Amino acid sequence: MEYIFSLEFIYIIASVTYILGLKMLGHPETARKGNLIAAAGMTLAILGTIFLYKGEHVNSTIYILIAVAILIGTIIGWMIAKKVAMTKMPELVSLFNGMGGASAALIGLIEFHHYTGDKLSVFTIIAGMVIGSISFSGSMVAWAKLNGTMNKPIRLPKYNILNNVFFLLILAFAAYVILSGSDSQLYIYLLFFAALAYGILFVIPIGGADMPVVISLLNSFTGLAAAFGGFLYGNMVMLTGGILVGSAGTILTFAMCKAMNRPLSNVIFGAFGEGAVAAGTGSTIKGSIKEASASDVAILMNYAKKVIIVPGYGLAVAQAQHAIHELEQLLESKGVEVKYAIHPVAGRMPGHMNVLLAETNVEYDKLAEMDDVNPEFQSTDVVFVVGANDVVNPAAHNDPTSPIYGMPILDVENAKQIIINKRSMKPGYAGIENELFYNNKASMLFGDAKKMIQALINELKNM
Amino acid sequence: MTELIDFISNNLQMIYIVILMIFVGVEVIGHVPAVLHTPLMSGANAIHGVVIIGAILVMLNAEPDNILALALGFVAVLLGTLNVVGGFVVTDRMLEMFKKKK
Known part of the structure; x- marks a missing residue:
């Protein structure tokens, strides 16, 4: 009977909940329950470890310290997670990911001198610590970038070579520390700080729009760091949880890259946005743009049968998701069919736009995914593009020199009228011109998304 | 080298778990x-x-x-x-x- 309640048994249950939880997270109907199941498994594993693990010199002070740490962490984590606005979600994931990485790194720092001489244990310790540190500092940079604190990609001259050489140096030094059997505290701290520095150098040259991919990658790094901890302690739940996230995170990273039609190496080594752009921004685009006023657009929409809204990050930045929902309801009440066309990478993360719109109570059925909605544009009277640019750029279809060539886009040019709301003619993240703006059927509605949508609502109400 | 072989034979169970978990992770995330x-x-x-x-x-x-x-x-x-x-x-x-x- 005692055996059933042993720690090993609890770890098995927890491992199963992680697999089940992740599986359920992959389906809209079961996702929420899946998350709760994994959370329950985690709670069980943590409580089991505290109460059932027999340490050598455990005294009540240590239990109190653990309890206090968990209490503080729970309160802060809960408050941050509950309070932060939905538009800030991606940086929050990055922040929490960094915390996990830091935790793994600290474990390595403490355990290093306990295992002197045992080369393979030292290897797992150092591997976990280096990966955890990179994940921590990298996540912090990603967080700062998404936060807007650190806007521009910072590129040192020859940063790719520099970073790779630095990384090789870290590897060589780590190998030396492991093989020499040294117990020098100086070495382990040196490695720790070098890994932190590498994490910063690794993320700093990457543009803000690529941060989701980076976060997903660092996410799987942290999983790996946790798994190394599991190896060190022979702890099965750390091993299963860590490897599971490491492998799932890697697949997710590739899925995100696929949605943007860019190989991962492009994201990391930044082929994007430099040479390619220079080639793509030729003077190929001729013609002039048409400007429309809010009342022109309101009239168009009022007499349309079908309107499709294409929301982009600009909408989220302007906090216009509530306004757009109001516009949608107003149009529906006037008998216009309204839908949202969601590009897989709209927003700051895949699925981010869905989350933002769902928050304002937009019906789930109104959010159409790219492949479903693309054939519908032909029968659409008005397409309203709000704060999106690259995901509707026809260059992805017909300009092989364009850096976004081949990326799947929303075929808005098939619609009868195209209204594009932007703040200015400034190109999108990719830094390339958009010939859609020069299309005969296109009109530009310049201005802040929230203000312009509000203006449209006012105009429509008066009709 | 002998250390490595010792390590593998001593930790066979964990190595199996690692391999299987990698595949579970890939399976679970596919087609989301x-x-x-x-x-x-x-x-x-x-x-x-x-x-x-x-x-x-x-x-x-x-x-x-x-x-x-x-x-x-x-x-x-x-x-x-x-x-x-x-x-x-x-x-x-x-x-x-x-x-x-x-």
């Missing part, structure tokens, strides 16, 4: 709609918070007079908790919005 990528990433993010178990083990194994180890362990437990609690709560908040509205 893009809509759910963000919550999925966030959920996976919470699960690697399992590293907190290691932090707790560090503290349970530390000598009571090793102040540095206890202090670092304390921070590690705290950060691990942030990862776990924040991760699961934020995922739940995202998914709450996906429920069907009647």
Whole structure:
């Protein structure tokens, strides 16, 4: 009977909940329950470890310290997670990911001198610590970038070579520390700080729009760091949880890259946005743009049968998701069919736009995914593009020199009228011109998304 | 070299787990709609918070007079908790919005 309640048994249950939880997270109907199941498994594993693990010199002070740490962490984590606005979600994931990485790194720092001489244990310790540190500092940079604190990609001259050489140096030094059997505290701290520095150098040259991919990658790094901890302690739940996230995170990273039609190496080594752009921004685009006023657009929409809204990050930045929902309801009440066309990478993360719109109570059925909605544009009277640019750029279809060539886009040019709301003619993240703006059927509605949508609502109400 | 072979034969069980888990991870994530990528990433993010178990083990194994180890362990437990609690709560908040509205 005692055996059933042993720690090993609890770890098995927890491992199963992680697999089940992740599986359920992959389906809209079961996702929420899946998350709760994994959370329950985690709670069980943590409580089991505290109460059932027999340490050598455990005294009540240590239990109190653990309890206090968990209490503080729970309160802060809960408050941050509950309070932060939905538009800030991606940086929050990055922040929490960094915390996990830091935790793994600290474990390595403490355990290093306990295992002197045992080369393979030292290897797992150092591997976990280096990966955890990179994940921590990298996540912090990603967080700062998404936060807007650190806007521009910072590129040192020859940063790719520099970073790779630095990384090789870290590897060589780590190998030396492991093989020499040294117990020098100086070495382990040196490695720790070098890994932190590498994490910063690794993320700093990457543009803000690529941060989701980076976060997903660092996410799987942290999983790996946790798994190394599991190896060190022979702890099965750390091993299963860590490897599971490491492998799932890697697949997710590739899925995100696929949605943007860019190989991962492009994201990391930044082929994007430099040479390619220079080639793509030729003077190929001729013609002039048409400007429309809010009342022109309101009239168009009022007499349309079908309107499709294409929301982009600009909408989220302007906090216009509530306004757009109001516009949608107003149009529906006037008998216009309204839908949202969601590009897989709209927003700051895949699925981010869905989350933002769902928050304002937009019906789930109104959010159409790219492949479903693309054939519908032909029968659409008005397409309203709000704060999106690259995901509707026809260059992805017909300009092989364009850096976004081949990326799947929303075929808005098939619609009868195209209204594009932007703040200015400034190109999108990719830094390339958009010939859609020069299309005969296109009109530009310049201005802040929230203000312009509000203006449209006012105009429509008066009709 | 002998060390490596010893290591493998001593840890056969763990090596099997690693291999199988890699495939489970790939299987579980395959064919997920893009809509759910963000919550999925966030959920996976919470699960690697399992590293907190290691932090707790560090503290349970530390000598009571090793102040540095206890202090670092304390921070590690705290950060691990942030990862776990924040991760699961934020995922739940995202998914709450996906429920069907009647």
